Amino acid sequence: MFSKSCEYGLRATIFIAEQSSSNQVVGLKTIAKAINSPEAFTAKILQVLTKNNIISSIKGPHGGFRIEESRMKEIKLIQIITILDGNKIFYGCGLGLDQCDENFPCPLHNQFVKVKEELRMMFETNTLQDILFTENVKNMFWLKR
Amino acid sequence: MFSKSCEYGLRATIFIAEQSSSNQVVGLKTIAKAINSPEAFTAKILQVLTKNNIISSIKGPHGGFRIEESRMKEIKLIQIITILDGNKIFYGCGLGLDQCDENFPCPLHNQFVKVKEELRMMFETNTLQDILFTENVKNMFWLKR
DNA sequence: TAAATAAAGGATATTTAGATCCTTTTATCT
DNA sequence: AGATAAAAGGATCTAAATATCCTTTATTTA
Ligand code: FES
Ligand code: FES
Numbered sequence: 001m002f003s004k005s006c007e008y009g010l011r012a013t014i015f016i017a018e019q020s021s022s023n024q025v026v027g028l029k030t031i032a033k034a035i036n037s038p039e040a041f042t043a044k045i046l047q048v049l050t051k052n053n054i055i056s057s058i059k060g061p062h063g064g065f066r067i068e069e070s071r072m073k074e075i076k077l078i079q080i081i082t083i084l085d086g087n088k089i090f091y092g093c094g095l096g097l098d099q100c101d102e103n104f105p106c107p108l109h110n111q112f113v114k115v116k117e118e119l120r121m122m123f124e125t126n127t128l129q130d131i132l133f134t135e136n137v138k139n140m141f142w143l144k145r
Numbered sequence: 146m147f148s149k150s151c152e153y154g155l156r157a158t159i160f161i162a163e164q165s166s167s168n169q170v171v172g173l174k175t176i177a178k179a180i181n182s183p184e185a186f187t188a189k190i191l192q193v194l195t196k197n198n199i200i201s202s203i204k205g206p207h208g209g210f211r212i213e214e215s216r217m218k219e220i221k222l223i224q225i226i227t228i229l230d231g232n233k234i235f236y237g238c239g240l241g242l243d244q245c246d247e248n249f250p251c252p253l254h255n256q257f258v259k260v261k262e263e264l265r266m267m268f269e270t271n272t273l274q275d276i277l278f279t280e281n282v283k284n285m286f287w288l289k290r
Numbered sequence: 291t292a293a294a295t296a297a298a299g300g301a302t303a304t305t306t307a308g309a310t311c312c313t314t315t316t317a318t319c320t
Numbered sequence: 321a322g323a324t325a326a327a328a329g330g331a332t333c334t335a336a337a338t339a340t341c342c343t344t345t346a347t348t349t350a
Contacts, residue, residue: 001233002239003308004241004309008241010241011241027325027327028327038309038310039310040309044309047328058327059316059317059327059328060316060325062317063316063317065327088146094146094147095152095156096152096153096155107159112267115260118259118263122253126253126256136250139249139250139252140240148338150338172295183338183340184340186338186339188297191297192297192299195297195298202296202297203296203297203346203347204296204347205296205297205346206294207296207349208295208346208348209297210297
């Protein structure tokens with residue numbers, strides 16, 4: 001469904017959000033351990049998310065990554081997906097035709113449109129805030145304490 | 146959504162089905178042109194589909210590929226997808242957790258399960274027969290005649 | 291039986307995604 | 321100011337997906 005970059009990006013962002021909600025700045029090493037991802041690769045993804053203003057980074061001792069409390073309810077998951085994977089999954093033809101075109105639809109177009117739209121809405125409606133309020137956020141993380 | 150292999154495989158199979166429905170055996174070159182795919186790569190995919198008994202191949206002059214009339218209503222699109230891409234897209238965790246587990250769900254599990262199931266049903270219910278009966282099968286193919 | 295045709299199969303090449311390593315920059319603390 | 325910590329950035333490296341090429345096998349037709 002999504003690329004590894006996108007999976008890591010989503011998991012990392014949710015983890016940073018979770019830590020930020022208790023005012024914790026969290027470092028790369030901790031993040032990579034928590035979401036079970038390769039450290040250096042995760043660093044690259046976090047750089048992209050930082051440049052795209054999803055998370056903010058702090059250099060130097062006690063530095064790390066965080067998300068402003070005020071951003072939590074603004075950031076939708078679809079933004080992260082679009083940044084890391086583009087929007088082919090939401091708007092591209094499922095059978096790989098160059099254009100997903102209402103006027104030149106593939107045999108499955110109508111069915112594809114329906115499920116792709118449902119998928120899109122799912123990420124359009126969920127903000128980081130929403131995710132943090134779900135029961136099972138913590139299921140995602142490997143937190144050895 | 147799907148790999149290139151899978152996209153080509155689906156398009157090729159539908160094209161072969163369409164041609165077979167008028168008793169035409171169709172060759173690799175024609176297929177690749179019709180579905181706008183690289184010829185040699187398409188050959189590999191057709192080999193796999195042949196071995197998996199989705200299509201049948203005929204060697205030698207006037208050879209090519211075809212699908213038995215009787216198979217048309219038996220073959221579901223999900224079979225082709227599963228052969229070429231596996232079933233990760235239907236059963237894997239959308240956030241990339243190792244297990245998509247009811248007892249250890251990610252925050253989006255319930256929403257993911259719903260749309261993944263809808264997607265699965267879409268390919269589970271559509272047979273080649275069904276696709277051939279749709280209005281816009283021919284939209285898919287580059288048929289210069 | 292020989293020539294021609296078309297898929298099967300094997301080997302190799304290219305591109306992209308995924309991952310790692312090392313140096314540089316920025317900030318903090320002593 | 322110097323030492324240390326952490327992210328940023330650049331350069332590779334590896335593996336997988338995508339794609340091509342060439343030889344072999346099966347079949348048909350002349
Ligand atoms: S044209 Fe294929 S999904 Fe729209
Ligand atoms: S656990 Fe993530 S989709 Fe089921």
